[in-house]
Amino acid sequence: MLIVVFYVCVFFIGLSFGSFLNCLIYRLAKKQSLSGRSFCPHCKKQIAWYDNIPLISFVLLKGKCRHCQQKISWQYPLIELLMGTLFVLPLVGFFRSDVNFLVLGQKGFVLDILKILRTWSVYFILTFIFVYDLKYMMIEDSVLLSGAGLVLLLNLFAEPLANHLIDLSFWARSVQIFWTTLIGVGFFAVQYLLTKGKGIGLGDLRIGFFMAVALGHWSMICLALVISYFIGALVSLFLIVFKKKGLKSEIPLGPFLALGTFFVFIFGQEIINIIIRT
Numbered sequence: 001m002l003i004v005v006f007y008v009c010v011f012f013i014g015l016s017f018g019s020f021l022n023c024l025i026y027r028l029a030k031k032q033s034l035s036g037r038s039f040c041p042h043c044k045k046q047i048a049w050y051d052n053i054p055l056i057s058f059v060l061l062k063g064k065c066r067h068c069q070q071k072i073s074w075q076y077p078l079i080e081l082l083m084g085t086l087f088v089l090p091l092v093g094f095f096r097s098d099v100n101f102l103v104l105g106q107k108g109f110v111l112d113i114l115k116i117l118r119t120w121s122v123y124f125i126l127t128f129i130f131v132y133d134l135k136y137m138m139i140e141d142s143v144l145l146s147g148a149g150l151v152l153l154l155n156l157f158a159e160p161l162a163n164h165l166i167d168l169s170f171w172a173r174s175v176q177i178f179w180t181t182l183i184g185v186g187f188f189a190v191q192y193l194l195t196k197g198k199g200i201g202l203g204d205l206r207i208g209f210f211m212a213v214a215l216g217h218w219s220m221i222c223l224a225l226v227i228s229y230f231i232g233a234l235v236s237l238f239l240i241v242f243k244k245k246g247l248k249s250e251i252p253l254g255p256f257l258a259l260g261t262f263f264v265f266i267f268g269q270e271i272i273n274i275i276i277r278t
Contacts, residue, residue: 007088014087015054017124018080025132028140043068054080079127086123090116111158118154121147122214122265126258129207133254139203144210152177152213177216184212184221204253211261220268228253228260 026041027034038047045067051057058077065072125147133139156174188208191200215221232253239245264271 007091010091011084011088012054014084015080017087017120018083019052019054019076021083021124021128021131022076022079024143025128025135028143029132029136040065040067040070042070055084075131079131082127083124086127087120090119114154114158118151118158119265121151121154123262125151125210125214126262126265129210130255130258133203133252133258137250137252138201139206139254141206144203144206148206148210148213151210155213155216173216176218177213180216180218180221181209181212183218184208187225200253204257207254207257211257214261215264215268219272220264223268223271224257224260224264226260227263228257231259232256 023038024034026032038052039045040047042065045065048066051061051066055077058072058080061072063072063074063077064070125144128143128147129139132143155177156170185205185208188200188205192202192205211224212221215224232251235256236245236251239249239251245251
């Protein structure tokens, strides 16, 4: 029973972070301060606390502002629900019984907490990259670089995603992540220089930096880049075939990089193991 209550609490924490992420995306794009009460983007009236409960208020208000009756974007509940779900998923199977849940001093508990915090941080930043770049075709460095710094620290002290790094010392892992960062940034830097900034933006270099510190091993980031560009090619082809975009249309790369990184972050080691066996 305690485990169920714990999962519900974590879900609502995730919803709250999703609500904060929506606020962050909107206010950064509008160059507004992050402090102050939430307000309706249409009528600018302040939103009462009971109308600002993540997910629940959207349902009770039937997706409309209480004051002006303008529709609330589906982005808000979808991101809240996504973050709530993503916060719970890493914990599934972590606690196997109420006794296990209560024993906080067990061996490896601190390490597991660091891994969970790293996972939540990566999910949050990847969701930010996906939505922000998709909507505004740019990347906000204040979020991306600070998030990369946090994930870097957590990845150095938590058990790494790649099994290749588990038995390495702290400094050996640091060197490995350094070389991975060179690959992530260098991959986009070469494209930027070759295209003179027309095909790749500087924001993509910074996303490459985040991908590197999040995934932590050259095999993981190489796999993420392949998958990201494959998804990007398929989506671009679909948009061109159905005349949603032209051959010269600009399509943001960030959302595809976020999707590829997300996929590899979860399934990357299993895919690499399959490749090695074959």
